[in-house]
Amino acid sequence: MAELDLDFARDALGPLEHYVTIPCISPDYDATWQEAGHLERAAEHLCQWAKTRAIGDLSVSIEQLPGRTPLLFCEIGATSDTTSGTVGIYGHFDKQPPLGNWSEGLEPFTPVVRNGKLFGRGTADDGYSIFAGLLAVEALEKAGIPHSRIVLIIEGSEESGSPDLEPYMDALADRLGDLQLLICLDSGAQTYDRLWLTQSLRGNVTCTLHVGVLEHGMHSGEAGGVVPSSFRILRHLLDRIEDSATGEILLPELHAAVPADHHARFVEVADELGDPVGEAIATISGLELHGDSGLDRLITQAWKPALAFTGIAGVPSIDIAGNVLRASTTAKLSFRLPPSVDAQVAAAAIVRALEANPPHDAVVSVTIDRALGQGWQCPTPAPWLASAIEKASIAGFDRGPSWTSEGGSIPFLAQLGARFPGLAILATGVLGPGANAHGPDESLDLAMANGVTQAVASLLGDFAANAN
Ligand SMILES: [Zn+2]
Secondary structure, X not given: OOOOOOOHHHHHHHHHHHHHOOOOEOHHHOXXXXXXXXXHHHHHHHHHHHHOOOOOOEEEEEEOOOXXXXXXXXXXXXXXXXXXXXXXXXXXXXXXXXXXXXXXOOEOOEOEEEOOEXXXXXXXXXXXXXXXXXXXXXXXXXXXXXXXXXXXXXXXXHHHOOOOHHHHHHHOHHHHOOEEEEEEOOXXXXXXXXXXXXXXXXXXXXXXXXXXXXXXXXXXXXXXXXXXXXXXXXXXXXXXXXXXXXXOEOOHHHOOOOOXXXXXXXXXXXXXXXXXXXXXXXXOOOOOOOOOOHHHHHHHHHHOOEEEEEEEEOOOOHHHOOOEEOOEEEEEEEEEEOOOOOHHHHHHHHHHHHHOOOHHHOEEEEEEOOOOEOOEEOOOOOHHHHHHHHHHHHHHHOOOOEEXXXXXXXXXXXXXXXXXXXXXXXXXXXXXXXXXXXXXXXXXXXXXXXXXXXXXHHHHHHHXXXXX
């Protein structure tokens, strides 16, 4: 492909810095999101920027269904009437909450550029996406390279499990067009020197487990030993689903075998990079991780079920802990599931295991959260797409691509795969080592963003060339 006039930082940095200042936190983490209006402001800001781009046939709108987060929708007409099909580009503009203490001089909603990285919440996950998509198209048009019809779907509820996306896909069905390829710009990378494609994502089921034993807390001298403790019952129940010595998940419904082609790619990554999963994890010094090799940890992170205990209620903080036997304990549980496990089946198995035969006839209830995250496996690319991916990585980085898996979830991809059977879906992104999406010190590597944008341009050009 001809050299493109494309410079991500030149064209995106200023408006992206402004986006950092907007605390547009996803609805699950901000109950006041509707009154606060930050998501609306973010959509408006990105919409205004989008409208300034030098793209021939571009229309940008903010879609608003009642009670839903806004969605930014861009439609770009094909440059030639001989091209058929539509390419979709997916991203999101809602953010995770600040989470934890940010380092000296860094803050979630104050942009700081340091060593080629833009720090701030939502930069890499996933504010850069609309900039990458539109700058790629703009560069193609500037160079006179044909592209097909393109739509950008930039949603506002991803960090809450995308509950609003399906209703918008219904509402926009006619305007989506003949969607043939979707490029999801919300995924990860193991290094910053090439295009990384995602071969799979884990699923996610979250739930609340409640154990109640008393009408109200009682003197632990009076009730202790007589009343079964709600915390002990909770531990006992958790032992039904997780081996507390090893962390192994005990429910067979939550396990799946690793496909041979995925395994082969894990071997390639481990041979080249050693233990990228272990190295990316901020352990305290001396902590022993699960798994006995880099390969083992790549597979564990991508294909093994895991349980995280993410919140607790009914337990006071230590400074106000009285000498009482508490009335109840409620825990928030988050299960990551292998890509091929059916999230509905897994959720049902979790409820069955925890609610059966409550110890001591205590009150035990499990509430599964509204959004079930189905895992995903990338469909094998057609030959033209496989070679387009190769060229895209070379266009962006001067070297070929690699494939890896993500331990996280993008539930939307499975939904979309079910809605459009046969649709080619690629997931890629800028979340490499140290990007810290969801943690403190989130940053966007500006060179990586530029490379990914170049790669997107190359894919769009090849899609059109292939369709003709
Ligand atoms: Zn994201």
